[in-house]
Amino acid sequence: MDQQPPQDQDGSAAAGGPLTCYRHPDRETGIRCTRCDRPICTDCMIEASVGFHCPECVREGSGTGHHPAANRPRTLAGGSVAADPRLVTKILLGINLAVFIAVLAARRPLLEDLLLFGRAHTDDPAAGWEGVAEGQWYRLLTSMFLHQEVLHIAFNMLGLWWLGGPLEAALGRIRYLALYMLSGLAGSALTYWIAAPAQGTLGASGAVFGLLGATAVLMRRMNYDMRPVIALLVVNLVFTFTWSGIAWQAHVGGLVAGALIAIAMVHAPRERRNLVQYGACGLVLLVVVLVVVLRTAALT
Incomplete structure (x- = not known):
């Protein structure tokens, strides 16, 4: 919140x-x-x-x-100040809602085509094996915008709106978008690495948890009272590990990636700001690729 x-x-x-x-x-x-x-x-x-x-x-x-x-x-992180500080957040919300409506209309086929899972047989025997391990790496990305239930997308979109706007204003559009996407991909990569190959996962939770981790870093940087965001983080982690049906790997992966990227964003020395910021993003992306490659080799 x-x-x-x-x-x-x-x-x-x-x-x-x-x-x-x-x-x-x-x-x-x-x-x-x-x-x-x-x-x-x-x-x-x-x-x-x-x-x-x-x-x-x-x-x-x-x-x-x-x-x-x-x-x-310039923003705190060195980005350009925009007239609409929530534009990217609104676009991300729109994409998530559009995909949700498309899935409702198409039902199961589209859900199976976008879902994140490692390696499994589909309902069609002629299709053989499918999943990230079979070269469908796009599932790491598409699953970030995929929701099946109204309550699921409602919680994630509320989190995106509450957390995203202030972060977008503080970081700037490009840095904020990089934070969101890399947090989501890190959550997908950790899920792919740890979860059972046939376990399907979906949702923007990894990216939203990345925003939560970044919010904690930003509030600490601005010397705000940390107690509210710590309480929010604890509550979300309790739900993550106690509620059934939640892919905790996506939450943890997104949270860690978001916090690390935010540290680089708001604490980078001004004279080497771009190098530190984009270097941190590059390292997170490299780790994501490395995890996916190693897991794929283990499954095939």
């Missing part, structure tokens, strides 16, 4: 209501100026050495009315 920072002290948000930008009261935000602690939207936030500053603090700090970053604000 997305945790909002404490209510601002200048009364820009109504008591108990959503936090809004102090310069644009009609815009909700979860970002604060690290100098004056006022809430600021993506159009107002200006990258600083730690977090973001509001335009007023930038002018006061520079002693003039101009600042080179004011015209080209």
Whole structure:
């Protein structure tokens, strides 16, 4: 669940209501100026050495009315600030919902074609063996957008919306998308490695758990109260290991990958930011490929 920072002290948000930008009261935000602690939207936030500053603090700090970053604000992770900080999140939501509707319409055939499993015989004897081990590596990706039950997709999409928006605003679109996709792939790879070859798994849970791990890293980086996100993480892990029918491997794989990528995203030194960030993403992808190759060799 997305945790909002404490209510601002200048009364820009109504008591108990959503936090809004102090310069644009009609815009909700979860970002604060690290100098004056006022809430600021993506159009107002200006990258600083730690977090973001509001335009007023930038002018006061520079002693003039101009600042080179004011015209080209960057996110905390160095990404470009977008007018719609939830665009990628909305697109991911749309893809998941579209696939869910397509599966409802096509029923079992499409589900079997997209499901993640290692190696098994299908209902058609003439088809022989199928699965990731038989070269159908796309199942590692397609299963991330596949849901079978309304409750399943509802929980995952709520998690994506609550966690995704603040992360997309803090990281930028490209870095956020890389975080989401690699977390999901890491969850799929760990499931493929550990689960029984014929066990089918599906869902965006691995990617959403990656967002949860990244949220914890981001909140720690911004010096927010960690207790709410730790409590949320503990509750989700309890459900992961106590509820039947849950592929815990996808949750753990996504959580670990998301946290590691987020650490590289928000703690990379500015002078080597791209190298550290994309290098971390590349290493996670390399591990995913290595796990899949080794598991495939063991099954064939």
